[in-house]
Amino acid sequence: MEKLRLGFIGAGFIANFHATALKMVRGIELVGVYGSKRAKEFSARARAEGIGECKVYPNVAEMCKGCDTVAILAPNPVRLEIVEEIVEAVKAGAELKGVICEKPLGRTVAEAKRLVAMAKEAKLATAYFENQLHMKAIRRALAQLEPVQKAMGPIALARSSEEHGGPHEGWFWDPTQQGGGVLSDMGCHSIAVSWFVLTPVGKPVRFLEPVSICAETALLKWGQPKYRQKLLDRMGVDYEKIPAEDFCTGTVTFRNPESGQLVKAQFTNSWMYDKQGLRLLMDGLGPGYAFEVNSLKSPLEVFVGDAAAEAVADAEKAVEKSTASRGLLAVHPNEADLYGYVDEFEDVRDAFLAGKDGFLNWEYGLEITRLCQAAYMSAERQMTIDLTDKATQRKLDSYTSLIAQGKGGEVLYRQS
Numbered sequence: 001m002e003k004l005r006l007g008f009i010g011a012g013f014i015a016n017f018h019a020t021a022l023k024m025v026r027g028i029e030l031v032g033v034y035g036s037k038r039a040k041e042f043s044a045r046a047r048a049e050g051i052g053e054c055k056v057y058p059n060v061a062e063m064c065k066g067c068d069t070v071a072i073l074a075p076n077p078v079r080l081e082i083v084e085e086i087v088e089a090v091k092a093g094a095e096l097k098g099v100i101c102e103k104p105l106g107r108t109v110a111e112a113k114r115l116v117a118m119a120k121e122a123k124l125a126t127a128y129f130e131n132q133l134h135m136k137a138i139r140r141a142l143a144q145l146e147p148v149q150k151a152m153g154p155i156a157l158a159r160s161s162e163e164h165g166g167p168h169e170g171w172f173w174d175p176t177q178q179g180g181g182v183l184s185d186m187g188c189h190s191i192a193v194s195w196f197v198l199t200p201v202g203k204p205v206r207f208l209e210p211v212s213i214c215a216e217t218a219l220l221k222w223g224q225p226k227y228r229q230k231l232l233d234r235m236g237v238d239y240e241k242i243p244a245e246d247f248c249t250g251t252v253t254f255r256n257p258e259s260g261q262l263v264k265a266q267f268t269n270s271w272m273y274d275k276q277g278l279r280l281l282m283d284g285l286g287p288g289y290a291f292e293v294n295s296l297k298s299p300l301e302v303f304v305g306d307a308a309a310e311a312v313a314d315a316e317k318a319v320e321k322s323t324a325s326r327g328l329l330a331v332h333p334n335e336a337d338l339y340g341y342v343d344e345f346e347d348v349r350d351a352f353l354a355g356k357d358g359f360l361n362w363e364y365g366l367e368i369t370r371l372c373q374a375a376y377m378s379a380e381r382q383m384t385i386d387l388t389d390k391a392t393q394r395k396l397d398s399y400t401s402l403i404a405q406g407k408g409g410e411v412l413y414r415q416s
């Protein structure tokens with residue numbers, strides 16, 4: 001079997017999750033890593049676990065020479081410079097088959113467009129990593145419902161939420177670095193997965209046309225003085241000066257270009273979900289049928305009583321962004337598989353080895369960025385955004401939300 005020789009740019013949280021996923025994927029060898037801080041430690045782990053030789057490279061250019069695919073797993077603010085370096089490496093002779101980028105593709109539409117253009121210029125196959133479309137639970141639900149959908153009509157309402165208690169690194173909290181708050185961070189997942197769920201069986205991922213979007217952003221927990229101080233102490237980010245939203249919700253309306261039917265995707269995301277840990281909640285409702293996924297419903301429950309709790313060293317062993325280490329815990333036997341990471345690597349392996357884009361390419365990532373930015377625009381202007389309007393489309397091309405500009409106080413504190 002031909003192997004994909006993969007290199008990671010970034011060695012933090014998601015790189016480690018992906019390393020766990022790669023243990024379950026055949027035909028990919030992790031040959032290298034480049035990441036400013038934790039690359040050495042990450043490389044030792046990868047080698048110990050047999051995922052590949054995972055050499056530590058001194059820069060992006062050198063790594064591009066040593067592998068045939070690179071995955072951008074670094075923070076959002078360094079996307080452009082990294083892709084510029086990749087393109088330079090290709091021009092200098094590096095033989096890359098393709099490049100993977102984690103969500104969100106860009107912090108603005110302009111940034112995402114630039115990334116798409118650079119990959120095109122270098123003739124690189126692309127994959128946009130949106131894991132939720134690869135989740136086995138979602139794929140299984142749609143496969144099970146395929147004959148029902150054909151008989152009764154497609155899903156007309158999809159609801160999706162991803163919530164946890166807040167990110168693990170300061171740059172995520174800083175809207176001027178991350179590109180916003182929870183909407184930019186996790187709204188992109190929820191909008192994407194609902195768009196997919198609504199898409200009639202057998203149609204491409206961008207078949208349904210976005211018609212309008214109506215959204216709200218709010219700061220419900222981390223703007224309060226007590227929690228603002230905690231955030232400042234823990235993450236060094238001051239939400240009095242540069243607040244970002246810790247809650248968002250909204251509805252995207254899509255149109256079926258063949259039947260004219262309008263369908264709706266509702267999304268809700270928060271960084272104030274102080275339950276056991278990360279929860280993904282998705283459902284789809286069609287005429288006479290429905291499905292529901294709740295990632296906190298695990299087949300495995302573990303109970304740790306107060307007396308035993310002192311012995312628990314690492315709460316995050318239970319589920320991503322765990323908040324508790326005692327009581328009745330929802331524990332996932334295989335989170336990397338549950339969230340779709342295994343399947344997205346299998347997809348990119350097959351696509352890049354065949355010389356094709358992944359199931360989700362960067363053009364698709366650009367459309368998700370556009371929808372997220374339109375959601376910010378809607379929340380800022382307190383109005384529904386008409387996505388079919390040419391003037392609005394042009395405005396979105398050069399739009400940076402007030403929150404991403406560090407002016408979130410004008411939007412998020414206006415109610416008080």
Ligand SMILES: NC(=O)c1ccc[n+]([C@@H]2O[C@H](COP(=O)([O-])OP(=O)(O)OC[C@H]3O[C@@H](n4cnc5c(N)ncnc54)[C@H](O)[C@@H]3O)[C@@H](O)[C@H]2O)c1
Nearest residue numbers: 010011012013014035036037073074076078102103104169
């Ligand atoms: N699909 C998902 O569910 C999911 C989950 C978490 C994060 N992500 C995405 O993955 C990306 C990384 O997030 P994370 O949580 O791993 O962040 P992180 O801060 O935990 O890790 C980032 C890593 O990148 C390295 N880095 C920083 N600047 C760099 C540069 N210029 N060049 C190379 N490496 C650099 C850091 O040293 C660190 O190793 C983000 O874009 C985020 O949105 C996706």
